[in-house]
Amino acid sequence: MPTEAEVMNTLRYVIDPEIGLNIVDLGLVYDIIIEEAMITITMTLTTPGCPMHSSITGWVENQVKALEPGYEVFVNLVWEPRWTPDMMSDEARQMLGQ
Amino acid sequence: MEPTQIAGEMSPPYKMVRKYFIASIAGFVTLTLLVFINAGSIQGFYFQPRLLGLTHIATLGWITMIIFGAMFQLVPVVLQVKLFSVKLAEAQFWIFLIGLTGMVISFFQFDTYLLAVFASLVSIAMLIFIFNMTASMTKVKEWNITGTYIAAALVYLFFTVVAGIMMAINLYHPYFKTNHLEYLKLHAHLAFAGWVSMVITGVSYKLIPMFSLSHGFSLKPAKWAFAFINAGLILLIIEYHLPERTIMLPVGALFIAAGNLVFFYQVYLIMKNRVRKNLDVGLTYTMLSFGIMIIVTLLGLFLVLENLLKPDYFTKLALIYGYLILFGYFSLIIVGQMYKIVPFLVWFHKFSAKVGLEPVPSLKDMYNEKVARFEFIMMNTAIAGTVAAIAYANKDLMYTFTGLMFLSSLLFLKNMSSIFLTKGAKNAN
Numbered sequence: 001m002p003t004e005a006e007v008m009n010t011l012r013y014v015i016d017p018e019i020g021l022n023i024v025d026l027g028l029v030y031d032i033i034i035e036e037a038m039i040t041i042t043m044t045l046t047t048p049g050c051p052m053h054s055s056i057t058g059w060v061e062n063q064v065k066a067l068e069p070g071y072e073v074f075v076n077l078v079w080e081p082r083w084t085p086d087m088m089s090d091e092a093r094q095m096l097g098q
Numbered sequence: 099m100e101p102t103q104i105a106g107e108m109s110p111p112y113k114m115v116r117k118y119f120i121a122s123i124a125g126f127v128t129l130t131l132l133v134f135i136n137a138g139s140i141q142g143f144y145f146q147p148r149l150l151g152l153t154h155i156a157t158l159g160w161i162t163m164i165i166f167g168a169m170f171q172l173v174p175v176v177l178q179v180k181l182f183s184v185k186l187a188e189a190q191f192w193i194f195l196i197g198l199t200g201m202v203i204s205f206f207q208f209d210t211y212l213l214a215v216f217a218s219l220v221s222i223a224m225l226i227f228i229f230n231m232t233a234s235m236t237k238v239k240e241w242n243i244t245g246t247y248i249a250a251a252l253v254y255l256f257f258t259v260v261a262g263i264m265m266a267i268n269l270y271h272p273y274f275k276t277n278h279l280e281y282l283k284l285h286a287h288l289a290f291a292g293w294v295s296m297v298i299t300g301v302s303y304k305l306i307p308m309f310s311l312s313h314g315f316s317l318k319p320a321k322w323a324f325a326f327i328n329a330g331l332i333l334l335i336i337e338y339h340l341p342e343r344t345i346m347l348p349v350g351a352l353f354i355a356a357g358n359l360v361f362f363y364q365v366y367l368i369m370k371n372r373v374r375k376n377l378d379v380g381l382t383y384t385m386l387s388f389g390i391m392i393i394v395t396l397l398g399l400f401l402v403l404e405n406l407l408k409p410d411y412f413t414k415l416a417l418i419y420g421y422l423i424l425f426g427y428f429s430l431i432i433v434g435q436m437y438k439i440v441p442f443l444v445w446f447h448k449f450s451a452k453v454g455l456e457p458v459p460s461l462k463d464m465y466n467e468k469v470a471r472f473e474f475i476m477m478n479t480a481i482a483g484t485v486a487a488i489a490y491a492n493k494d495l496m497y498t499f500t501g502l503m504f505l506s507s508l509l510f511l512k513n514m515s516s517i518f519l520t521k522g523a524k525n526a527n
Contacts, residue, residue: 015460017442017460017461018309018442018461020460020461020462046311047307084314085311085373088373093373096373096375096376097376
């Protein structure tokens with residue numbers, strides 16, 4: 001069984017192409033639940049109605065499936081709590097010039 | 099409930115939207131080339147065939163063309179609704195292209211019969227657009243401020259078209275009871291403040307926070323700006339149907355100016371709350387465009403005093419006013435936003451499905467930012483120089499700076515071409 005940290009690490013390869021930062025450092029991944037044959041990732045996006053909507057959730061699914069082919073992957077996209085810049089890592093902040 | 103449906107499913111076909119984008123880029127280069135070739139004509143009173151021809155390449159071939167393409171792309175994403183008909187959007191493109199080409203040639207030759215014919219074709223294309231957008235937007239489930247601005251812009255586009263076609267017929271077969279030149283002012287301001295600026299303003303509330311990663315700002319000023327601008331435009335519509343100028347003209351102009359200033363304050367609030375502190379080239383263009391918007395707003399207010407100004411002085415200022423609206427305010431924001439939107443559109447179409455399977459370029463790998471920065475300096479030098487050339491009625495300066503503008507448009511063309519032609523394997527990082 002993979003650990004949450006392993007799943008989180010693999011999600012660092014999913015990049016928001018407009019911002020150029022990965023979704024973990026952006027603070028978009030809220031929760032990872034690993035059950036018997038299922039991995040559920042609860043996440044958000046920076047802007048509701050973001051044109052990247054379908055792509056990013058698709059990449060998350062593919063990335064996790066590549067790590068753990070035996071598991072079903074479910075991406076639970078939520079808008080509450082709403083994403084704020086406070087959720088970003090310090091590294092991400094620096095890269096955005098803060 | 100926030101929208102949870104995916105934008106990708108709502109988006110119209112890439113090939114349809116691409117047509118509009120490519121045509122508008124070609125329109126911009128054609129415009130700057132023809133302005134350069136005809137630089138000697140850019141002086142004196144604005145109602146002259148060549149200037150009207152050039153103005154319509156700018157307003158239709160460049161500005162409206164890109165708004166059409168951008169609306170087809172953005173309205174489904176921003177309002178979570180499918181475009182009513184892709185076929186109508188395809189048909190509209192060709193009718194519009196033929197209509198505007200014929201219209202510009204008719205202006206240059208001042209053939210008023212052909213002008214009325216081709217203006218009718220342009221009008222048909224516009225009406226198809228208005229119908230297609232209205233039919234799409236009636237299905238919107240969650241309305242927002244951007245949608246409200248776009249809906250109003252469609253109404254003013256309709257009025258602009260009606261005023262335009264009435265004037266085209268009046269040139270061929272005079273029937274106006276009011277002054278044609280006065281009515282031209284209404285047509286121009288319906289187009290500038292009602293159609294183009296309304297779209298720019300409304301879309302800015304969505305795109306600028308998205309691109310600058312801004313959160314937690316109030317959108318109240320956006321609502322006030324909407325009320326002010328619309329009140330001003332309604333007053334102008336009434337005013338220009340009256341035989342003589344009344345107090346409604348300065349009051350209407352003041353309302354529009356107040357609306358623009360409040361909009362500027364709204365942009366300030368958005369930018370103050372942004373997370374991405376570094377301005378990329380797209381946002382740099384955008385911010386300068388808003389600065390010029392303030393200049394033309396104040397200039398517009400001053401021009402209301404037409405009767406108190408010396409005719410020569412008024413003529414020059416009116417020309418500078420029109421030039422700065424088209425090349426400063428509108429063109430700079432379009433160029434800037436195209437540096438944000440076009441890479442995304444192309445990337446989404448070509449590489450979205452390849453992420454994780456093979457190396458894909460990032461958006462910034464798709465064009466040369468240094469070239470874009472250089473182009474920014476060239477374009478703005480050209481704008482400042484052209485304004486000086488008009489002010490001093492100096493033909494040498496005019497050829498120099500309109501030539502510089504043409505060269506800067508070639509750099510823009512170069513960057514846009516490299517975005518459209520990006521191939522995954524070669525440019526992958």
